[in-house]
Amino acid sequence: MKLRILLADDHEIVRRGLRALLERHEGWEVCGEASDGREAIEKALELNPDVVIVDIGMPNLNGLDTTRQLISRSSCSPSRILIRSSVRLWTPEPAVSC
Numbered sequence: 001m002k003l004r005i006l007l008a009d010d011h012e013i014v015r016r017g018l019r020a021l022l023e024r025h026e027g028w029e030v031c032g033e034a035s036d037g038r039e040a041i042e043k044a045l046e047l048n049p050d051v052v053i054v055d056i057g058m059p060n061l062n063g064l065d066t067t068r069q070l071i072s073r074s075s076c077s078p079s080r081i082l083i084r085s086s087v088r089l090w091t092p093e094p095a096v097s098c
Contacts, residue, residue: 004031006047008040008066009055009084018053037061041069056085 019030032047034040038060056063
């Protein structure tokens with residue numbers, strides 16, 4: 001039996017990359033993709049995945065609110081939900097003295 005995974009991220013390139021990485025594992029299958037939180041909930045209801053990987057910063061419904069709604073709907077609540085973020089850490093340049 002395959003582990004069925006739903007990917008939810010507003011960046012197609014990220015979804016493609018995650019799909020390529022995940023599907024290299026035998027027994028794992030990306031059963032669907034969503035580009036925003038509302039679509040993720042619709043797909044979860046339709047596909048009933050085992051795992052949902054959710055980007056925290058999506059349009060229409062962010063990852064946290066998407067997760068809350070998935071958990072509250074027991075009929076589509078997956079076994080596991082992973083929330084991911086691609087926050088870039090920024091360090092300011094030191095001030096230059098003349």
